[in-house]
Amino acid sequence: MGDLVTARLVIHPMTVSEAERVVAGEPDSGARWAPEYPTDGDVSAARRFLSTCADTGDPQPFGNYEIRRREDSQAIGGVGFHGPADENGSVTIGYGLVPSARGKGYATEALRGLLLLARAHGVTCVKGDADHDNIASQHVMLAVGMRPTGEDEHVRYFEIAWTDATAITDPRS
Template sequence: MDDFVTERLVLHPMTVSEAERVVAGESDSDARWAPGYPAEGDVSAARRLLDTCAISGDPQPFGNYEIRRREDGRAIGGVGFHGPPDENGSVTIGYGLVLSARGAGHASEALRGLLLIAREHGVTRVKGNADHANIASQRVMAAAGMRPAGEDERVRYFEITWADTVADTDARA
């Protein structure tokens, strides 16, 4: 699968070898990691990708993406799906950025890109959640077009739904 390019970012589909390096915390000569990358969430997502690949093969486009800045190619975080769409066409997402990249709209931009990928591949609903105290993450989902969909004692849930989906992957605006 090709990289997905936004205004300031590249969403790079993570490969097995890249996931193995993230889990090991070992960059190679081609990988350029911003300070703080990979964070705990990136390592967890890479492990999930490796487990999925071992069990059922490469999940792309419903896998993990490294968030890279277009200006310097440095990985500043990750965004991705927790698995393929369920029987109702629904997926759950997650994302995170290194501390130095926060507050500049990168997470919302990356999430908007991921939502486009989901829609282009027939997803009808995308779900996410954030702890009540994580106001920044709630703002990211809202800025990307997701709306509050409930809450429990620990988290606030967000979602976006589409009645129509875009089947053509070249239909990016």
């Protein structure tokens, strides 16, 4: 599985060795990490990815991805799936950016790319959630076409579902 390239980003499928380095907080000699990378969320996602790989093998394309800026190749966050599609064709996603990269539209661009990838691999529904006080993350999901589907005392839930007649916009356009 190769990189997904958007207008400003490279969405890079994480390998086991890259995930191990994220968990350890030790970039390899070729990695370019933004100063605040990896965040706690990146480490948690890398651990989940490593656990999945150990239990059932590499889940690509439904694994973890590193978000890199094209202009400087620095890793600024992550985006990915919590696992492969279920029997109904549904997946759950997560994403996050280092604080210095927030507010620039990168999360929206990365999530659009991930939705395009999911749709291309037969996914019919993508779900996500955000804490009530994480208004920025809620805006990201709304910006890519996800709609609120409910909430509990901690989070709001979002999803986007497609039929064969539904099209999504290529993030490179």
